Amino acid sequence: MSVLTEKVMTRDWGKPGQNTLKGYKERGGYQQLKRVLDSMQPAQITDEVKKSNLRGRGGAGFPTGLKWSFVPSLEKNTKPRYLAINADESEPGTAKDRFILENDPHMLLEGIGIACYALGAHSCYIYARGEFKYPSSVLDAAIAEAYADGIFGKKLMGKDFELNVVQVRGAGAYICGEETALLESLEGKKGWPRLKPPFPAVVGLFGCPTVVNNVETIAALPRIFEKGADWFSKLGAAKSGGTRLVTLSGSVIRPGTYEVSMDTSMRELIYDKEYGQGLPEGRNVKAVIPGGSSAPVLTPDELDVKLEFDAFKPLNSMAGSGGVIVIDDATCAVRSIWRVARFYAEESCGQCTPCREGQPWMARLIRKIEEGRGEMSDLDTLMNVAQAIAPWPPIGLGNTICALGDAGALPVQSFVQKFRKEFEEHITRKGCPYGEKPWGAYGEFQ
Amino acid sequence: MSEPLFTPAEQKRFDDGIAQLLSHYPNDRKSAAMLPALRLLQSIKTWCPPEGMKLVAERLETTVAHCYEVATFYVMFHTEKPGKYVIDVCTNLSCALRGAEGMLKYLEQKLNTHAGTNGEKVFLRETECLASCGTAPCMQINEDHHENLTKEKVDRLLETLT
Ligand SMILES: Cc1cc2nc3c(=O)[nH]c(=O)nc-3n(C[C@H](O)[C@H](O)[C@H](O)COP(=O)(O)O)c2cc1C
Ligand code: SF4
Ligand code: FES
Numbered sequence: 001m002s003v004l005t006e007k008v009m010t011r012d013w014g015k016p017g018q019n020t021l022k023g024y025k026e027r028g029g030y031q032q033l034k035r036v037l038d039s040m041q042p043a044q045i046t047d048e049v050k051k052s053n054l055r056g057r058g059g060a061g062f063p064t065g066l067k068w069s070f071v072p073s074l075e076k077n078t079k080p081r082y083l084a085i086n087a088d089e090s091e092p093g094t095a096k097d098r099f100i101l102e103n104d105p106h107m108l109l110e111g112i113g114i115a116c117y118a119l120g121a122h123s124c125y126i127y128a129r130g131e132f133k134y135p136s137s138v139l140d141a142a143i144a145e146a147y148a149d150g151i152f153g154k155k156l157m158g159k160d161f162e163l164n165v166v167q168v169r170g171a172g173a174y175i176c177g178e179e180t181a182l183l184e185s186l187e188g189k190k191g192w193p194r195l196k197p198p199f200p201a202v203v204g205l206f207g208c209p210t211v212v213n214n215v216e217t218i219a220a221l222p223r224i225f226e227k228g229a230d231w232f233s234k235l236g237a238a239k240s241g242g243t244r245l246v247t248l249s250g251s252v253i254r255p256g257t258y259e260v261s262m263d264t265s266m267r268e269l270i271y272d273k274e275y276g277q278g279l280p281e282g283r284n285v286k287a288v289i290p291g292g293s294s295a296p297v298l299t300p301d302e303l304d305v306k307l308e309f310d311a312f313k314p315l316n317s318m319a320g321s322g323g324v325i326v327i328d329d330a331t332c333a334v335r336s337i338w339r340v341a342r343f344y345a346e347e348s349c350g351q352c353t354p355c356r357e358g359q360p361w362m363a364r365l366i367r368k369i370e371e372g373r374g375e376m377s378d379l380d381t382l383m384n385v386a387q388a389i390a391p392w393p394p395i396g397l398g399n400t401i402c403a404l405g406d407a408g409a410l411p412v413q414s415f416v417q418k419f420r421k422e423f424e425e426h427i428t429r430k431g432c433p434y435g436e437k438p439w440g441a442y443g444e445f446q
Numbered sequence: 447m448s449e450p451l452f453t454p455a456e457q458k459r460f461d462d463g464i465a466q467l468l469s470h471y472p473n474d475r476k477s478a479a480m481l482p483a484l485r486l487l488q489s490i491k492t493w494c495p496p497e498g499m500k501l502v503a504e505r506l507e508t509t510v511a512h513c514y515e516v517a518t519f520y521v522m523f524h525t526e527k528p529g530k531y532v533i534d535v536c537t538n539l540s541c542a543l544r545g546a547e548g549m550l551k552y553l554e555q556k557l558n559t560h561a562g563t564n565g566e567k568v569f570l571r572e573t574e575c576l577a578s579c580g581t582a583p584c585m586q587i588n589e590d591h592h593e594n595l596t597k598e599k600v601d602r603l604l605e606t607l608t
Contacts, residue, residue: 171520188480190519249540249579445548
């Protein structure tokens with residue numbers, strides 16, 4: 001059993017005053033930023049981050065240090081540079097960044113200080129989803145404390161380096177979690193993703209070099225500098241440093257947000273007493289969505305996969321944003337994927353034809369089958385529409401401007417492939433085999 | 447003369463708020479403050495009325511069309527006056543697995559409305575994942591978040607809507 005030997009992200013959550021500057025400082029807070037400012041050159045910081053094998057927690061798992069190194073040098077590009085923190089957290093199944101903001105906001109802010117100094121960025125915008133009323137209020141209070149204490153402002157902890165940090169709140173659009181849509185939104189526009197390249201690291205916010213990183217990614221920095229890059233790297237798996245925050249939801253006895261070792265398997269997460277504690281009496285796993293609703297589905301025979309970024313590739317899925325959704329065997333698979341398809345249909349920004357037309361089309365076809373009005377040919381149509389958005393098996397590149405296309409198409413393809421019998425049963429029975437109760441063990445509202 | 451948009455106190459809140467927002471952006475990028483400016487307007491008026499949009503456009507040195515383009519893109523902005531209580535219920539997968547469809551039906555019955563209908567008192571909406579997947583089901587009432595909901599908890603919440 002691979003238990004978590006050491007808590008990294010959640011170590012101090014819930015300790016007295018941890019979400020205030022005083023509490024944070026009592027447990028060593030801001031000492032790493034201070035040390036880094038006093039004793040390290042920006043390039044050294046980036047090297048440490050590379051060495052730590054820290055990878056982005058926003059969904060793609062991109063190596064963070066490498067991303068930073070794409071920012072052109074000041075000699076080549078004299079424009080100001082920006083750090084944008086992605087606190088949009090809207091991928092269905094994902095609820096982790098909000099807990100960092102609620103429980104330990106200064107961990108993020110200290111990380112921002114370290115990252116901005118490394119990048120030479122004098123402004124950081126934290127883009128938080130609009131619905132985060134409470135998490136945003138905690139974060140705003142923390143930012144105000146950091147200014148009042150002389151951490152941010154004209155001199156970053158006394159160093160001759162100005163840093164301003166602002167929180168900007170979104171207004172309910174999933175697409176603004178996509179990094180270029182996020183930048184558009186920060187520029188005061190609707191969230192229409194940009195064609196890449198150029199990548200944000202070169203042409204980002206206001207046309208300037210910009211690094212976009214997830215909350216959890218940046219919040220890991222203080223710990224990396226406290227314990228060392230080697231320690232962080234060893235804690236994780238081969239090419240993924242550290243631990244992960246995962247959100248376990250759906251048909252388990254104990255849903256919630258947990259910090260796990262990269263060595264933990266999906267099965268352990270679902271069944272271990274520290275985590276999900278299994279399914280209720282008599283129920284078994286039917287399907288697991290492993291990394292937010294855009295991650296292709298896994299079946300019960302695939303649960304030995306480790307919760308590490310590279311482990312999901314052979315299964316044609318991904319670790320994504322760490323949103324693990326467990327679906328039990330009393331749940332309708334068609335109904336489940338309909339909810340997912342409907343979401344991407346709603347949230348498509350409408351810019352590219354395959355996505356704008358395809359996502360709603362898929363949702364309609366699935367609904368038709370679920371309601372018993374489907375024909376066998378609908379399954380082929382469904383796969384063809386999905387295929388036009390992004391190829392299956394996934395090759396990491398769809399036919400659309402942004403990855404929302406893939407995010408909607410790949411899960412549908414995976415469900416049709418793995419649960420084809422159930423789709424067919426809906427068609428031949430002309431109705432849902434689960435009748436009025438499609439939602440499994442906990443599906444009744446009580 | 448039609449009624450002025452703001453009371454003097456509201457006007458001050460708006461003016462001060464805009465000044466503060468603009469200080470966060472480069473001088474030639476005033477229109478970048480669009481989302482926070484619309485949020486400010488809505489926090490004062492509960493929605494984004496046309497005269498307010500004109501004012502935002504003026505202060506941000508942009509067009510009214512730009513304001514509408516943004517306001518209609520994001521679901522949290524109301525370009526029509528919403529009911530006194532906006533209730534957003536997540537019916538996405540994690541919540542559905544914990545009874546969200548039944549909860550929505552329950553709310554529709556108790557409030558005598560249908561999801562998507564804007565009424566004078568209540569505007570009940572189905573919404574997308576609210577990052578409460580591990581504490582499902584959930585809903586927001588005027589942006590206040592409620593999780594791990596049961597019939598009993600919902601009943602109690604509804605009693606507070608006067
Ligand atoms: C449709 C879509 C939605 C996304 N939503 C989020 C999100 O809510 N939060 C997030 O951090 N990243 C999200 N991402 C990933 C970002 O584009 C980006 O990769 C990430 O913020 C980079 O940070 P990281 O390298 O620290 O992971 C989304 C991507 C896509 C395509
Ligand atoms: S893939 Fe979809 S969401 Fe992304 S830019 Fe195209 S239409 Fe918009
Ligand atoms: S699915 Fe409902 S809050 Fe995430």
